[in-house]
Amino acid sequence: MPLPSDEKVVQTSSAIVSTLHSIFGPHPGFRPAHAKGVLLKGTFAPTEAAKALSKAPHFNNTSTPIIVRFSSSTGIPEIPDTDPNGNPRGFAIRFLLAETPRRVHTDIITHSVDGFPGSNGNDALEFFTALKDGSIGDYLASHPKALAFIQAPKPTPSSFGKEKYFGVNAFKLIAANGKETFIRYRIIPEADEEYLDDIALKEKSPSFLYDGVSESLKAGPIVFKLKAQVAEDGDVTDDNTIKWPEERQVVELGTIKLESVIDDQAAQQKRIIFDPIPRVDGVEASADPLLDVRAGIYLLSGRERRAA
Template identity: 30%
Template sequence: MNTPLHGSAKWLRLAAIGGGLAALAGTFAYAAGWIGTQPLTPQRIIDTFEAQAGQHPGYRKNHAKGLCVSGQFLGNGQAATLSTARVFSQARVPVIGRFAIGGANPFAPDTAVPTRSLALELRSDDGQVWRTGMNNPPVLAVSTAQGFYDQVLAGTPDPATGKPDPARQQAFFAAHPESAAWRQWAASYKASNSFANTAYNSINAFVLVNADGKRQPVRWQLVPQTPFQPLPGQVSDPQFLQHDLQQRLALGPLRWTLRLTLAEPGDAVDDPAKPWPAERRSVDAGTLVLEQVDGPEQGACRDLNFDPLILPSGIQASADPILAARSAAYAVSFDRRSRETLSTGARP
């Protein structure tokens, strides 16, 4: 886990991979009012995002560039003994989703940002709603609010180069040994050539509750059924990932396996920086089938707030404080872009 990285190029690579998550981490910390001499609100962090990326009315204030998709989740019943959530026992659950890249710039080239995300809404036939936002890293780099703040500061671009200072990045990671698992992932990360063959992780833990009231902490991952292929060395199309997804879905549906990893006593349920042992038992709960693209920021996903605390009966939040902070920041972003759309008529 403590594989060292040497050289400024590697530190800059870590900075690039961590940029989207560091910005998101900063959102969490500011949103919860955890840092600074005065409480910092979700409104202020959204102001900060806009100050850095510019004004983009009607767009999300992080993961701003994305496109809407739709399909269904095919539950196989294997998780029904773990949770009463209807999504695990219903044969077909309609899904609205959104693929995106990290950051607040809706015009960034698709391959310029290593962070990729997939957000979903599943609406079961009992009227329950489950929303989840997932990212390609399996863990965060830090465990605490102060760590989040330190990471944001370490990733601040140097005005002379427009890039983070490698020495500052190195000092940050040296001061945060809990980042070892994330650094190991980042050092070995190889970008795929598609949203379709990327795995997406909940990062935070949640708790499944079954009919007997038994509680089981889990993390989940969407494992692609599309084979991995590396991202080309040179990409000129700024919409590369979006165009690729449209082309693939024109040929047929794309599939991911929903894999639930079950925590055991002593596992770090409330610490998103700590991985769980690889030998932990997992349950494949069903298959996500995405069938069509509804258009970049058009279609049903445009007006959805993918708040991770919108959960059905049978799935509960863990005590990870990041979850509440995410929810607060997402609400501010949603309210602001909704007002912008109404006042300007902007429909990205």
């Protein structure tokens, strides 16, 4: 995973990482955002619709092994699961495409709010700087995109497996016949969504979401459907804050089946660096400028984590 080639993008990514450390405090060995998490392993099985949309191997192989990370917001590793600041929750997927002659993988990164506080890296840096400086109220008053993200509902789920997740950036799927389709990912639980009100949340333990992962697995796999909202001509694909109409077609791409928690969590959490850029034949990044900045943030923070 290389750093973005644009030096300004790298500078912005580095500044965001530093700002997040300032907000949440340095926690060596942990991510500056979504520090608290758990890794699971399982499989992904694609649909015929996925095969028609993309020539990427994970959308055409019968089954692909995956690693998934559930996570909580903030850079605080011990944030209680009952703290509303832990929302939105994160859901990242790594598709393990090959081990030899070299490791090949591609990732999808989502969270539980269909939104982000800005259109690009500068917006994100200004937002987090305002949080750090305590000027967030004034910032939100003059930045409607950030205000919309802050005001978006962020309920706490009863379990990670009963929440839906959104990929906020657009991507281009490329079929074997060359047809190109812009999409945004959605991850929908097979179990019904379920969220807790304030009264129910007060009765939960500080680790109920993470304890619940192992408990859920005792009853069988945790299952999700990977879906894609399909853009139509004229839909904006290079600004994550501009949403497509809800009546746009949503296609099911496959089934995510999570079967066990990964051993040696501490070491694996430090090592794995998810990548917002697909880097696989059959899926391409859109022109959304936020993607390169996110990739820089993930790589720089990952290098810090591994060195800690």
